[in-house]
Amino acid sequence: MTGNRHMTLPATSAKPTPSPGGLWHRLTRGRRVVHREPDWDDFAGEGWLDRIMAESVTDRYHAKQGRSIGRWTLTAPDGRSLIVYLKRHYVLPRLRGLLSALAPDRPRSPGLEEWEHLRWARANGLPVPRAVAVGEFLGPWGKLQSFLAVEELTGMLPLHEAIPLAQRRLSAADFTRWKRGLVAELARLTRELHDRRAFHRDLYLCHFYIPDADTRRVPGSWPGLVWMIDFHRLTFPWRLRQASARVKDLAQLLYSTHGVCGITDRDRQRFWWVYRDRKDCSAVDRMRRDWILRKSRRYTDHNARHMRAAG
16 A cells, blocks of 8 residues: 555444554564454354465455455355455565564555555445455564455446446447446546545456446436445555556556447547546646557557467
């Protein structure tokens, strides 16, 4: 997390598990920092904290470079169910662990960082999934691991799947109206994020979700229907770096729209028209637009080179 001076976190109902001890205790014996929502223990069961990093999670499982993510369905004794995506980091840089021991008041693991980011997003009115449990485990001499359980957006689809689906399900006239409302909401959410001097750094179309049911109709109002995910790289940069962070977000989003059935240049222009100040036709505005276009093309070229090398 970079420059978190802009973060204003809400009060949380989560239950923390404190880890006592001074610096020597943290260096030689480690510590645990754990937060969970009040209902988490009902679903995870007794002793969940000691087995969470070894729990078998095979549904939609993906692992690489010392980390994994998988879809985990839990059932409480009274029959209630909870579906989460469990993100685990098994091997983190030793320096992070040593910093956690030296300055324990700051999150040093990806799990705890994203937990804080999601809390910040909710406090600032951004629609994000519920983070139900998180843990940062510091072992002796800087060994660091973490996990994060985020509630699934059940019945929702990422936009790169939802837009082509809506094109097939709706009439041409309704699909045009549908896109107009969706584009306006995408631009509004992105602007809301950026106006708070916060930048996603993974602002691709696949990280926006809408209910599957809303691909069959034209919603009367879009606010509250579009959700955002994957806030692990959220950043709050210093003022001099905000321009490049803004361009990076917008270039990523623009790049991710190419090749998605149903999206046209007119839709991209409409997004830009809503996102920016419509009265702003200054040279700075034109320079920013050109910067975004160049960076988006670099993403496209980089991806093409990567695919050629892999093919």
